[in-house]
Amino acid sequence: MSENTVAPISRKDLAALQLPVLEASTLPPDCYHSQAAYDAEVKHIFTKEWNCVGRVEDIPNPGDYFTKDIITEPVLVARDGDGVIRAMLNVCRHRGCKVVENAGTVKNFKCPYHGWLYALNGELRGAPEFKETVGFDKSTFGLKPVRCEIWEGFIFVNLDPEATSLADRFSEVSKFGFEAYEVGTHINIHRWRFELKCNWKTYVENYIEAYHVPWVHAETLGATAASLKKVIYHPDITEQQWDLILTPGPSMTLHPSHVPQFRQAEKVKQLPDKYRGLPVWAGYPGFAVIPMLDCTLWHTILPLGPDTMEIVVGIAFPPETGKAYLEGDEKVRELCDAYARNQEKIMGEDNDICERQQLGLKAQRAAPGRFCKHEILAWKFDNWVAKMAYDDQPQGGGAVQPARAAALNAR
Amino acid sequence: MTALAVIDVCGYVLPAAELLYERAVGPLRGHWPELGDRLALTLPTPGIGDWNSCYTRFVSNADIGLAADGSPATPSPLPMPVAQRRDFLEARILHDNARGRLRALEALGIDMQVLHPASGLDTLTDLGTAAGALLFNAYNSYVTGYCEKGLKQLKAVLQLHPLATEWAGSELGWWGAHPAVAGVTVHLPASVPADSAELAEVCETVAKAGLTLFHRAGSSAASWTPPAFLSFLRSQKLPDRYPDLTVALVGWPEEKLAEWAPDLWQWPTGTGRVLAAVGSPHSLPGRENAALWASNFPFDAPDLAERIEAIRKTGFGTAGAERILANRMPASSAVSPPVSVAFSA
Ligand code: FES
Numbered sequence: 076m077s078e079n080t081v082a083p084i085s086r087k088d089l090a091a092l093q094l095p096v097l098e099a100s101t102l103p104p105d106c107y108h109s110q111a112a113y114d115a116e117v118k119h120i121f122t123k124e125w126n127c128v129g130r131v132e133d134i135p136n137p138g139d140y141f142t143k144d145i146i147t148e149p150v151l152v153a154r155d156g157d158g159v160i161r162a163m164l165n166v167c168r169h170r171g172c173k174v175v176e177n178a179g180t181v182k183n184f185k186c187p188y189h190g191w192l193y194a195l196n197g198e199l200r201g202a203p204e205f206k207e208t209v210g211f212d213k214s215t216f217g218l219k220p221v222r223c224e225i226w227e228g229f230i231f232v233n234l235d236p237e238a239t240s241l242a243d244r245f246s247e248v249s250k251f252g253f254e255a256y257e258v259g260t261h262i263n264i265h266r267w268r269f270e271l272k273c274n275w276k277t278y279v280e281n282y283i284e285a286y287h288v289p290w291v292h293a294e295t296l297g298a299t300a301a302s303l304k305k306v307i308y309h310p311d312i313t314e315q316q317w318d319l320i321l322t323p324g325p326s327m328t329l330h331p332s333h334v335p336q337f338r339q340a341e342k343v344k345q346l347p348d349k350y351r352g353l354p355v356w357a358g359y360p361g362f363a364v365i366p367m368l369d370c371t372l373w374h375t376i377l378p379l380g381p382d383t384m385e386i387v388v389g390i391a392f393p394p395e396t397g398k399a400y401l402e403g404d405e406k407v408r409e410l411c412d413a414y415a416r417n418q419e420k421i422m423g424e425d426n427d428i429c430e431r432q433q434l435g436l437k438a439q440r441a442a443p444g445r446f447c448k449h450e451i452l453a454w455k456f457d458n459w460v461a462k463m464a465y466d467d468q469p470q471g472g473g474a475v476q477p478a479r480a481a482a483l484n485a486r
Numbered sequence: 487m488t489a490l491a492v493i494d495v496c497g498y499v500l501p502a503a504e505l506l507y508e509r510a511v512g513p514l515r516g517h518w519p520e521l522g523d524r525l526a527l528t529l530p531t532p533g534i535g536d537w538n539s540c541y542t543r544f545v546s547n548a549d550i551g552l553a554a555d556g557s558p559a560t561p562s563p564l565p566m567p568v569a570q571r572r573d574f575l576e577a578r579i580l581h582d583n584a585r586g587r588l589r590a591l592e593a594l595g596i597d598m599q600v601l602h603p604a605s606g607l608d609t610l611t612d613l614g615t616a617a618g619a620l621l622f623n624a625y626n627s628y629v630t631g632y633c634e635k636g637l638k639q640l641k642a643v644l645q646l647h648p649l650a651t652e653w654a655g656s657e658l659g660w661w662g663a664h665p666a667v668a669g670v671t672v673h674l675p676a677s678v679p680a681d682s683a684e685l686a687e688v689c690e691t692v693a694k695a696g697l698t699l700f701h702r703a704g705s706s707a708a709s710w711t712p713p714a715f716l717s718f719l720r721s722q723k724l725p726d727r728y729p730d731l732t733v734a735l736v737g738w739p740e741e742k743l744a745e746w747a748p749d750l751w752q753w754p755t756g757t758g759r760v761l762a763a764v765g766s767p768h769s770l771p772g773r774e775n776a777a778l779w780a781s782n783f784p785f786d787a788p789d790l791a792e793r794i795e796a797i798r799k800t801g802f803g804t805a806g807a808e809r810i811l812a813n814r815m816p817a818s819s820a821v822s823p824p825v826s827v828a829f830s831a
């Protein structure tokens with residue numbers, strides 16, 4: 076690394092990104108496909124930060140489990156017999172075989188290689204033929220625990236044993252009205268998973284700016300350029316690791332008629348005006364939740380490589396609706412499915428545009444662009460990535476300055 | 487006054503199914519998923535030396551029926567003969583903490599304890615002969631391994647499937663001469679008829695090996711009362727042909743023993759005899775020489791400490807227990823374990 080370079084971004088490009096948003100340049104296109112940028116993000120972000128892997132209702136009963144690979148790290152999330160949800164490294168402590176695949180319901184986890192048997196909490200319970208092995212103590216060979224926390228029904232894991240708790244990072248969310256939506260009680264009924272040919276950051280930037288909405292979602296969201304004026308970005312709302320974008324007003328539903336079909340949470344009506352509307356809560360690196368009038372939409376994003384990513388999108392409904400849906404109530408099913416079809420259209424639009432952006436970013440002569448006022452959170456996010464992953468020389472001044480964001484909002 | 491030895495012929499282990507799996511021979515391990523329907527996820531019961539987190543155990547079909555829809559767990563707590571909880575008992579003495587049990591026995595003043603399987607194994611005789619025999623084999627491997635942590639204090643009772651005739655021979659060849667072994671229980675489910683040729687063959691294998699037969703209530707269907715079992719053995723002329731054959735009755739209610747008394751004690755004159763395990767020195771009036779002492783630890787009665795005190799003072803049951811422990815299979819008769827076994831659940 077030369078003196079003037081902060082790999083994988085040049086010091087000049089980093090400095091340009093760190094200017095106040097309306098003076099700043101965007102991340103250089105290289106950062107969206109270079110192996111160096113990807114490796115740095117995996118090392119400093121995805122194996123260090125909290126990643127959402129699912130909902131508690133995915134594993135409602137004792138013995139239910141699912142697996143999730145956080146890049147190279149296979150993770151297993153299971154509900155124990157006493158109801159506690161835990162995460163573990165899905166790697167056998169004998170000779171490293173991946174223990175289970177996909178999802179299911181079991182009473183024990185059995186490694187397919189030599190049959191080591193683990194309890195639902197990861198304790199090693201059966202190690203056949205190890206009676207004679209000298210100094211072998213089963214109690215020290217359980218599946219490695221992975222940090223796991225539940226927030227509003229979402230299951231988050233963190234591969235860094237030293238990470239600060241998720242609860243501490245999201246504690247202020249409640250001040251801004253999130254709890255009114257009762258997202259924690261909602262039941263997810265539809266889920267989509269896409270592997271997209273784009274860098275994960277393109278997608279995060281996409282959902283934290285409304286600038287694209289009138290063009291990309293003209294039909295589905297009925298948006299016009301005028302509606303952009305109403306969107307409020309809250310870059311200074313918290314020092315914690317999340318951001319809020321709010322479209323003030325009566326919020327929305329995903330039903331194509333634009334009329335909510337299900338119960339709306341009472342407390343939402345009592346929110347102070349400044350927090351009423353359609354909020355998008357974005358938790359970094361790759362989580363977003365959009366509570367609506369009568370449903371919740373959520374996204375999780377994980378990179379699969381420098382220019383590929385996975386997005387999982389879910390739609391959850393109030394408990395009575397979710398329950399009726401799962402029990403096969405035909406009317407409820409028909410309504411919920413209409414929400415889901417509508418969401419599919421909107422997602423399709425975002426998926427296409429991000430892949431299309433990636434095609435352009437790969438061009439050899441592609442160069443950094445600029446931000447407008449609607450992209451302040453994208454600017455803030457890009458600075459966060461740069462600070463977390465690229466800027467390994469802190470004296471270079473990589474920190475995002477909240478004061479700059481405040482200055483912008485005042486304009 | 488010298489303290490007389492306190493020998494307890496009935497303590498319990500309740501190995502988590504994971505421990506049986508671990509000790510199982512290859513074919514059973516490979517076929518473990520086929521037994522999965524009979525495994526219940528079990529919440530630990532505090533104060534009886536249970537595991538400290540959820541584990542699996544074999545339960546009866548009826549218990550499986552009680553499980554909530556979509557859940558592999560049976561309602562907790564499972565029916566468990568818990569008389570008393572003692573919070574000082576170490577975790578897992580029912581499972582794999584043999585050293586913890588040794589500490590508990592020492593604290594209680596029990597010098598030696600014979601171990602039986604608590605509910606779990608008893609529910610398995612309906613699995614089919616091959617699977618059942620393999621599971622009993624796994625238990626036998628488990629319990630002898632458990633006792634190896636304290637061979638002076640811990641003794642094992644091997645478990646045999648009543649219909650697995652060939653297995654009985656290889657099982658005793660495999661485990662019978664283990665220094666921990668105090669005898670054998672042949673399981674007696676209702677499905678085994680009163681004139682079963684297979685059962686006769688299995689019992690004869692035990693008699694031939696010179697080991698005591700433990701006839702335990704928990705492993706016997708209602709029809710297989712002690713009088714029924716003893717009369718079966720007599721009908722097979724086993725006491726005549728094996729004059730050393732000793733039968734120990736364990737876990738039978740004392741009032742029932744009194745009721746059956748006339749049928750119980752008729753045994754040909756040899757060194758063999760019928761012995762019965764009871765909880766206190768006053769339980770078998772007039773038959774003290776046929777008595778064994780049973781604590782049922784850790785599912786014992788609240789007054790265990792006083793009972794132990796009385797046992798130590800009187801030496802009650804010690805003579806009977808010593809004669810059982812003298813019944814041994816010579817070490818030279820041990821054979822190597824079978825390499826492969828057929829499986830059909
Ligand atoms: S690698 Fe898992 S049991 Fe050997």
Ligand SMILES: [Fe+2]
Pocket residue numbers: 281282287288291292425
């Ligand atoms: Fe969009």
